Amino acid sequence: MTTPSQTILHILTLTLLITLTTSQTSTYIVQVQHDAKPSIFPTHTHWYTSTLNSLSELTNPQILHVYDTVFNGFSVKLSPLQASKLETLSGVLGVIPEQVRQIHTTRSPQFLGLEKTDSSGLLKESDFGSDLVIGVIDTGIWPERESFNDRGLGPIPDKWRGECVGVGVGVGVGVKFCNRKLVGARFFAAGYEATNGKMNESVEYRSPRDSDGHGTHTASIAAGRYVFPASTLGYARGVAAGMAPKARVAAYKACWVGGCYDADILAAFDAAVADGVDVVSLSVGGVVVPYNLDSIAISAFGAMDHGVFVSASAGNGGPGGLSVTNVAPWVTTVGAGTIDRDFPASVKLGNGMVIPGASLYGGPSLALGRLYPLNYAGSGSVTKGSDGYSSSLCLEGSLDPGSVKGKIVLCDRGINSRAAKGQVVRKAGGVGMILANGVFDGEGLVADCHVLPAAAVGASGGDDIRRYITSASKTQSPPTATITFKGTRIRVRPAPVVASFSARGPNPETPEILKPDLIAPGLNILAAWPDMVGPSGLPSDKRKTEFNILSGTSMACPHVSGLAALLKAAHPEWTPAMIRSALTTTAYTLDNRGETMLDESTGNTSTVFDFGAGYVNPQKAMDPGLVYDISTYDYVDFLCNSNYTDKNIRAVTRKIADCRGAEKAGHVGNLNYPSLSAVFQQYGKRKMSTHFIRTVTNVGDPKSVYKVTVNPPSGASVTVEPEQLVFRREGQKLNFLVKLHAPAVKLTQGSSVTKSGTIEWKDGKHVVTSPIVVTMQQPM
Numbered sequence: 001m002t003t004p005s006q007t008i009l010h011i012l013t014l015t016l017l018i019t020l021t022t023s024q025t026s027t028y029i030v031q032v033q034h035d036a037k038p039s040i041f042p043t044h045t046h047w048y049t050s051t052l053n054s055l056s057e058l059t060n061p062q063i064l065h066v067y068d069t070v071f072n073g074f075s076v077k078l079s080p081l082q083a084s085k086l087e088t089l090s091g092v093l094g095v096i097p098e099q100v101r102q103i104h105t106t107r108s109p110q111f112l113g114l115e116k117t118d119s120s121g122l123l124k125e126s127d128f129g130s131d132l133v134i135g136v137i138d139t140g141i142w143p144e145r146e147s148f149n150d151r152g153l154g155p156i157p158d159k160w161r162g163e164c165v166g167v168g169v170g171v172g173v174g175v176k177f178c179n180r181k182l183v184g185a186r187f188f189a190a191g192y193e194a195t196n197g198k199m200n201e202s203v204e205y206r207s208p209r210d211s212d213g214h215g216t217h218t219a220s221i222a223a224g225r226y227v228f229p230a231s232t233l234g235y236a237r238g239v240a241a242g243m244a245p246k247a248r249v250a251a252y253k254a255c256w257v258g259g260c261y262d263a264d265i266l267a268a269f270d271a272a273v274a275d276g277v278d279v280v281s282l283s284v285g286g287v288v289v290p291y292n293l294d295s296i297a298i299s300a301f302g303a304m305d306h307g308v309f310v311s312a313s314a315g316n317g318g319p320g321g322l323s324v325t326n327v328a329p330w331v332t333t334v335g336a337g338t339i340d341r342d343f344p345a346s347v348k349l350g351n352g353m354v355i356p357g358a359s360l361y362g363g364p365s366l367a368l369g370r371l372y373p374l375n376y377a378g379s380g381s382v383t384k385g386s387d388g389y390s391s392s393l394c395l396e397g398s399l400d401p402g403s404v405k406g407k408i409v410l411c412d413r414g415i416n417s418r419a420a421k422g423q424v425v426r427k428a429g430g431v432g433m434i435l436a437n438g439v440f441d442g443e444g445l446v447a448d449c450h451v452l453p454a455a456a457v458g459a460s461g462g463d464d465i466r467r468y469i470t471s472a473s474k475t476q477s478p479p480t481a482t483i484t485f486k487g488t489r490i491r492v493r494p495a496p497v498v499a500s501f502s503a504r505g506p507n508p509e510t511p512e513i514l515k516p517d518l519i520a521p522g523l524n525i526l527a528a529w530p531d532m533v534g535p536s537g538l539p540s541d542k543r544k545t546e547f548n549i550l551s552g553t554s555m556a557c558p559h560v561s562g563l564a565a566l567l568k569a570a571h572p573e574w575t576p577a578m579i580r581s582a583l584t585t586t587a588y589t590l591d592n593r594g595e596t597m598l599d600e601s602t603g604n605t606s607t608v609f610d611f612g613a614g615y616v617n618p619q620k621a622m623d624p625g626l627v628y629d630i631s632t633y634d635y636v637d638f639l640c641n642s643n644y645t646d647k648n649i650r651a652v653t654r655k656i657a658d659c660r661g662a663e664k665a666g667h668v669g670n671l672n673y674p675s676l677s678a679v680f681q682q683y684g685k686r687k688m689s690t691h692f693i694r695t696v697t698n699v700g701d702p703k704s705v706y707k708v709t710v711n712p713p714s715g716a717s718v719t720v721e722p723e724q725l726v727f728r729r730e731g732q733k734l735n736f737l738v739k740l741h742a743p744a745v746k747l748t749q750g751s752s753v754t755k756s757g758t759i760e761w762k763d764g765k766h767v768v769t770s771p772i773v774v775t776m777q778q779p780m
């Protein structure tokens with residue numbers, strides 16, 4: 001049986017073999033052993049240049065970035081042959097092919113979703129968190145937004161070493177880019193330009209200024225000031241505020257029109273940590289590969305090792321399993337859920353049928369009470385091409401104005417962005433659009449700021465409409481429809497719900513580590529937006545809006561980043577692992593009906609692979625009672641137990657590993673993670689068992705007694721020893737042992753089943769909850 005990560009490895013090996021035979025150059029991240037620099041070289045850069053020059057056929061090596069904080073090494077363009085030569089040199093720990101990452105909004109067309117939050121006003125505008133700096137690695141920032149005003153903020157914290165670079169380039173030459181709120185702004189483009197050539201400065205700014213909107217949006221979710229009134233095209237009126245309204249923001253622009261290149265992301269991490277950020281927020285991701293080949297995992301390790309909390313988006317590849325990304329155990333991986341607000345719209349068909357939908361359309365409505373002719377873009381008469389499938393997607397130039405003019409057009413999801421489809425329909429003369437999910441998208445709805453009256457409907461609604469169009473077309477009364485927009489609805493039940501697009505477990509790299517860690521608001525999130533980008537994100541959209549509503553795990557991640565800053569402010573001595581533990585052990589799994597959260601894509605009950613520990617609970621996270629801490633060396637043991645070689649462990653951690661010692665500590669599942677996960681291969685066994693050792697640190701009342709409550713995964717038996725933990729002082733650590741027995745279950749070859757339960761430690765005041773997950777696999 002091949003696991004998905006093995007498959008990815010195979011693909012990777014294959015690509016390397018193919019590219020080895022060509023002389024195409026591409027970017028590599030080169031890791032060096034920092035202390036191996038011969039003393040004849042005054043600086044590491046001299047050493048790196050000389051090393052490159054020694055690769056015979058390489059003339060004029062162009063070093064893109066040199067890294068020395070989260071990572072030691074540099075990035076450079078090489079041929080595959082040069083890269084493999086370089087890897088054999090002593091002092092070189094690894095040569096990693098660069099990945100291109102994408103931002104995790106659902107504006108990218110493959111994904112979908114539905115919902116939003118205003119932060120609960122947690123801690124109000126107290127000075128709380130004002131000494132903390134959140135570094136946002138993203139598409140840059142629009143500094144003039146009210147969300148980044150510095151009124152009433154004290155001086156910039158002394159420890160801050162960051163700066164504003166490239167200020168005044170692009171719009172607003174000479175503006176004062178930074179202030180006491182936005183304390184740093186840098187950009188990193190060498191990696192991007194090494195692959196794509198010089199950027200087109202009439203399309204994007206060679207400065208930290210945001211020409212996309214994503215970075216402005218995520219930064220203001222993490223730490224935007226209170227702004228009232230806020231809304232997008234009249235939707236979601238109210239107060240906009242980030243999670244930590246007084247925390248400082250530093251923008252590190254590493255994402256460009258063509259994507260986010262590892263060489264630049266690494267440079268951004270390196271600078272952020274050297275500048276003195278407390279939290280890194282990364283709403284960007286790519287393909288899951290082993291940690292020693294993953295630049296983000298390696299830089300995040302370096303950041304964690306400096307005490308910096310790293311939260312990253314889980315990705316929008318849901319609802320399928322194994323889709324979660326950014327899975328390293330030293331990263332907090334955030335999926336997306338709804339809140340109790342949505343933006344309903346409905347589609348009424350000529351036969352009287354009403355289909356629920358969602359929209360943020362804000363222009364003139366369709367004529368009241370009038371039904372418009374309705375066409376399916378996939379039917380031959382509407383489209384110019386003969387390819388019914390792809391033309392159903394309303395791609396640029398695919399619609400025949402003659403048969404679309406004056407009509408509402410049904411388009412299918414996929415390929416081009418949702419808003420772009422609306423633009424195509426409008427250009428062809430259509431008056432409205434219905435956007436139908438495919439089977440993969442399920443029933444989750446994304447509301448968009450469309451450029452014409454348009455609503456999203458689920459997969460089953462789409463089927464109903466197509467059936468109606470087919471049957472009505474055969475009769476004397478051709479198909480008709482209208483769309484009604486119902487504005488903003490609050491106190492929606494059930495809520496929260498796991499967003500359809502939110503990437504799911506199991507963890508493709510280390511199934512024994514439950515990912516995502518938790519979910520946070522990621523649907524229809526209102527946050528700041530640049531002036532130069534319309535709310536639909538389309539170049540032709542000239543509307544201006546101070547705020548915009550977006551969906552994605554990109555929007556969920558900065559909620560956790562902001563909250564982590566507040567936790568760090570309240571508990572300066574907490575490590576990143578303690579902060580994550582506080583967040584996950586207090587997360588909840590019941591919705592506002594008191595039932596287990598649903599999965600938006602199916603309407604069924606969701607599972608730990610969908611929500612991890614649950615939905616983030618800001619108030620509870622401030623006072624978790626107990627936390628599960630993890631040291632840098634625990635992660636080294638974890639990598640040993642994951643069978644990484646000493647060299648690869650050193651490449652990730654910059655620590656010399658002694659894996660023989662680690663064996664005594666046991667298996668991968670013994671990392672002191674705040675969740676417990678066991679994976680068994682059945683091989684005809686009747687019963688499987690394992691144990692977990694955990695250590696909890698008392699961060700609540702000095703004298704406290706915790707008793708355990710076990711809700712075992714169904715069919716399994718779980719015992720905890722001891723059943724009571726008696727603490728005498730704050731900071732005291734106590735161990736416990738969890739024994740898990742699971743009987744074999746009937747499974748077909750190659751299939752698996754997962755059950756989950758919880759372990760709760762309670763002292764009468766706190767409930768410290770960990771998921772316990774057991775997966776049984778029947779080998780092929």
Ligand SMILES: *[C@@H]1O[C@H](CO)[C@@H](O)[C@H](O)[C@H]1NC(C)=O
Nearest residue numbers: 198199200201202203204539
């Ligand atoms: C830059 O972008 C503008 C606007 O899209 C385009 O007109 C121009 O041709 C581009 N320039 C280059 C050099 O690609």
Ligand SMILES: *[C@@H]1O[C@H](CO)[C@@H](O)[C@H](O)[C@H]1NC(C)=O
Nearest residue numbers: 319599601602603604605606
């Ligand atoms: C969801 O529930 C339906 C029945 O309500 C069932 O047919 C389907 O298999 C379920 N889907 C999943 C993924 O469990």
Ligand SMILES: *[C@@H]1O[C@H](CO)[C@@H](O)[C@H](O)[C@H]1NC(C)=O
Nearest residue numbers: 512640641642643644667668
């Ligand atoms: C590591 O290798 C040992 C020995 O081959 C094996 O028993 C164990 O399952 C492996 N662990 C992982 C996480 O692959």
